[in-house]
Amino acid sequence: MKKSYYLFNPVRLSRKDNTLQFTPFDEQGNEAGPCRYIPVETVSDLYVFGSLDANSALYNFLxxxxxxxxxxxxxxxxxxSFFAKEYLLAGKMQVAQTRHYTLRxxxxxxxxxxxxxxxxxxxxNLRYYHNREKDLAASISxxxxxATQISATTEVPELMGLEGNIRQTYYAAFDTIVAGFTMENRSKRPPKNELNVLISFGNMMCYAACLDMIYHTQLNPTISFLHEPGTRRFSLALDLAEIFKPILVDRTIFRxxxxxxxxxxxxxxxxxxxxxxxxxKKTFVKAFEERLKETVKHRTLNKSVSYKHLIKLECYKLSKHVMGIEEYKPFKIWW
Structure with missing residues (x-):
């Protein structure tokens, strides 16, 4: 079974036959420990937080x-991100996806x-903790x-403003949910306190996970609907991440x-x-990875699927919508 690998320390990555060779190195570029070999067939993706030394031959191999x-x-x-050449992109899907963006x-x-x-x-999330003696009634209300105003919106900027209000109210409740840390105001570049750091870090992890799942479908990651498409970003992953951040990121932070x-x-x-x-970072990534691997019984498929696979299923649902096969319904926790 393929899995994700997280690289925190400086490492030199190279090919050794049909395996990936990981060689740690120090600030002077000298080897700093034993090499590790991983069969390439077992690797789904890499998350790089430290220095990575690799050449074009290695990226061709990846x-x-x-x-x-x-x-x-x-x-x-x-x-x-580095991605292999798109192997599933289809012209018909791209035309349909673009049409759904251009028609208001x-x-x-x-x-x-x-x-x-x-x-x-x-x-x-809020009701879960409210039922466990956390007074979150005002935030929920x-x-x-x-939420009742969503269906009445007619413009995307109006929706983004509504989303911002929801998030602001939600993040203010973190002080009640989490003991020993304060949220204050949401700050990003850079975060000003511990809760903001974890939110930013977790959101980026969720964004990358969504992007990776989009890559394995016919959807174009640069054509989005909520977030404005821009240069040098895969904005469709931002759209999908909105749904999964409360489930994957926030619950990991609370844990x-x-x-x-x-x-x-x-x-x-x-x-x-x-x-x-x-x-x-290592502790949070471990908990986040465990969350991705956690399984639930899918009501429609009638089988257990991982949270990570739920993201891919969301991509398939979105694909069917833009192709006119089936109306898209966002993923909502049912348990």
């Missing part, structure tokens, strides 16, 4: 086997679905009011902080803001 690599900077910001009513209808799914899953798996000592503060130390 491309041949359909292995993507996602890169993050010092502040845990997603900076880009079709675009708004899809954008509403993304916010509808996100709001539902956000409320599910306010978000419910915002690692409430169970004290991530401690205040796992963060560092400097003049530019707050950052997550390597120890904290």
């Amino acid at each position: 491309g041949k086997h359909g292995i993507s690599a996602h890169f993050f900077d010092y502040y845990e910001h997603y900076t880009g 009513n079709k675009r708004v209808a899809l954008a509403q679905k993304f916010i509808e799914g996100a709001a539902f899953n956000i409320l599910k 306010q978000i419910e009011k915002y 690692v902080l409430n169970k004290r798996e991530v401690q205040p000592s796992d963060f560092a503060t400097d003049l530019n803001g707050c950052v997550l130390k390597e120890s904290g």
